[in-house]
Amino acid sequence: MSDHRLSAVDLDMATLPPATAEIEHERRVAIFDLIEKNSFEPEGAPGGPYKLKLSLQDNRLVFDIAGEGAHEEYARTYALSLTPMKSVLKDYLLICDSYYEALRGSSPSQIEAVDMGRRGLHNEGADALEERLKGKVAIDHETARRLFTLVCALYRRG
Template sequence: MTCARTAPSLFRLCAISLDPPLGCHTDATQKREQAVAIFDLLDNNRFAPIEHRGGPYRLRLSLVDRRLVMSVTAENGAPVLCHHLSLTSFRRLLMDYRLVCESYASTEARLTSDRLEAIDMGRRTIHDEASALLIQRLKLKIEIDRGTARRLFTLIHLLVSQQLLGGGHLTRKTD
């Protein structure tokens, strides 16, 4: 018996980049996290700009004035959309996720497997909440599935972390 191969979806990402790329403030764990998220995204994703006939698409993520800029082009480079997404509603989730990830990394060698599993469960819960929020916030511009949203949140977290380490601020400055 032979299995029929299905054609790849037109509503998927074929390339992802971060602007700026993760730089000198990034540790090996974060670089690995980025590589895994991008690999998993390119392997399996659902990415459908509303009212567009199909891709595949290239996605560039950047932070400008405390906003996530999602620049989407077709595979051939033709512009599809540029969406600016406020990160205000993600602020608590981004901070909680960063704290849980740091806690896991700093105590990994000292804790029992039960304790590490509890920390990881907390990380997954925050990740799930953030991916649901991302799906909700993008629904008028881009349709994505849960797995795509989870991996995109990982990349957003890495971009924000790099900006914070590089001297940028996620929160509003007050006088």
């Protein structure tokens, strides 16, 4: 029986911009949640689990995928242009900044309104990522959401 899931996720520290405490916490939570529960099936892979390293190289999002255990010979690298996702990435990062600012002094209803917008853009980004990976890696929506959080961590400018 195949085990199409991620068992390890790393972000390329060389391409990772500095982060605030809130952003670093989101990164750690996203990686933890992703490893705990995910669906990740690279096209043509015999089975997992897989190790994933995410990085940014020349304005491309790079997925370095390696098999583990009985399938450790499996290795693929996909470099995806960020251009189709730039708009949602920028909008999401702007609303995240607004959300963190709202947490520092806004009313609960204002925080909730900003958070609803943030979640909507997060879903849009996850859908865009899922679309970009189509034909390369099959992922479910929750996996796409957590991966999008990590893509934002890489994309964010210090």
